[in-house]
Amino acid sequence: MEQNPGPADASPDLAVQLGPLRLKNPVMSASGTFGYGEEYSEFIDLGRLGAIVVKGISLKPRAGNPPPRLVETSAGMINAIGLENVGSERFLAVKLPFLRDLGVPVIVNIFGNTIEEYGELSARLDGAPGIAALEINVSCPNVKKGGMVFGTDPAMTSRVVEAVRGATTLPVITKLTPNVTSISEIAKAAHGAGSDIISCINTVAAMSVDIFSRRPRLANVLGGLSGPAVKPIALRCVYEVTRAVECPVIGIGGITNSTDALEFLLIGAGAVQVGTANFINPAATVEIIEGIERFLKVEGIAGIKSYIGSLDTSCLFPFAEDLCTTIASEIS
């Protein structure tokens, strides 16, 4: 192994290429935790982000779920916001113009309750200047299939991705739910249907109750867990997906600081999204970018690209190869 040359003077190269999407650094906001960007403009220079993923948009505005909509849990929170959003028309007229001038790729998270809605919405956003990519939220119930969540079935996931793919020339990202038996199968289906990039994970299905009032803490009873508590689950999912599909993967789930972000990059995520951490620290994204840069400098790594996917899963007992072989044969 070569001698570590020590901290380099030049700034490390943070740029990443995610299929058709080029980002100046691998850190973006996660949908639903960053509003439409503007909410954070008083706290950080939005121009520094790798990309901004906006709050999920539907064809028509949605009111969302009745409150209470969120509850705090150990190192996490459960939400059941219900995808409240301004709808595609108002997004294009009022929210997008602000984002367009930032010089940052804008990724629009989209969802629908039918396959047709996904297609129609994608077509509508396709011509709008200032959108860099679409991220499909497949964690929605399909009203035509008795409320079954699109993203829990490979065939339904394919059909959603095909509908979007057929309606837009923009890069397509599919955001997967972890609430499935095999996330690899869903990832393969999404990629096979034309998704350029996979992002994962969405929130983990969860619940919280109050022993005194004997009521669920969320009006919706069930919600989605996010925050540091889900990070190990997210790492496992990203690890599996990066090994199941050839396309780039964006890691999401409990990323709070640059160490968390680097863990996802190490296991093969080409970029990361920061979610719940934005609520606690509105400057989290920028601090994570700075932290990654510092790490690369200190470690003497010239660019993030060489770090991505460099996880060493070879023999975990380098001085006992026999033992390793034995274990390996027992496992298989």
Add this chain to the structure above:
Amino acid sequence: MAKMIEEARIINQQRISGQIFRLRLHSPGIAGAARCGQFVMIRIREGTDPLLRRPFSFSRIYPEDGDFEILYRVIGRGTWLMSQLEPGSTSSLIGPLGNGFELPIDRTVPLAFIAGGMGIAPLLELIAEVISDRGAKGAEKLRLFYGARTASELLPEDFLTGPGIRVHFATDDGSSGYKGHITQMFEEFMAEGDFRPFELYSCGPLAMQYHMASWALSNDTLAQLSMESLMACGIGACLGCALPAATPDDPESERFVHVCEDGPIFSAGSIKWNKILVQQMPPPTWLFS
């Protein structure tokens, strides 16, 4: 008005009575920009548990000192940890947030303040500002109706009496003042007819706010209600702090307002009170949470 992240220094932590504490923080940026009725999100400590910041309204603002105070009652793990903060230590804040109270332009009109439990907090600053605006004589037309479950959950009287304001106490168990709910006492007092507020300012538990809003609407009285809610961000991003919005043009339609951005101060007519679920009433979390 600019929102900011500021590292605040704890100036003073005082146990006032029972589980009620007062925290004074040095935070010149936020204290300089804050208005009464607004709030801050406090990071009680670093780390991931508790994960979220906690919202607290300003109970006093001292812009010239760069300080403000909050009042809180220890009800769970977060507030218990907060009560352990020592002077000299620091805490991260986001603020000032929300819309704040509006004072009537006419300085001579009678005003009623209704506080339930820790709902007294934002009203302390409001009352102080109204009195300093009107002078001691103008304070004669102010009435504070202040209730809690029991006497130990009330602030001592010397915390409340600005020059001239009349305070009417109530406790559910009768351990101090009127025996019964603050809303009952308020209604009985209004029925006597000697005092008729031009506007009322109210902060307290949801059931009380509902009651005060209904009274204001049926008596053609203006009302500003300071609402509380669980919230993750305080800056309009998480959309967790939703309340059902009144939709007078289309009563069937469903729309929500958000306590952090549209509030925390709401007029009586802006909320669809009968659509708020009982669940929204904050559950007792005690020390298990």
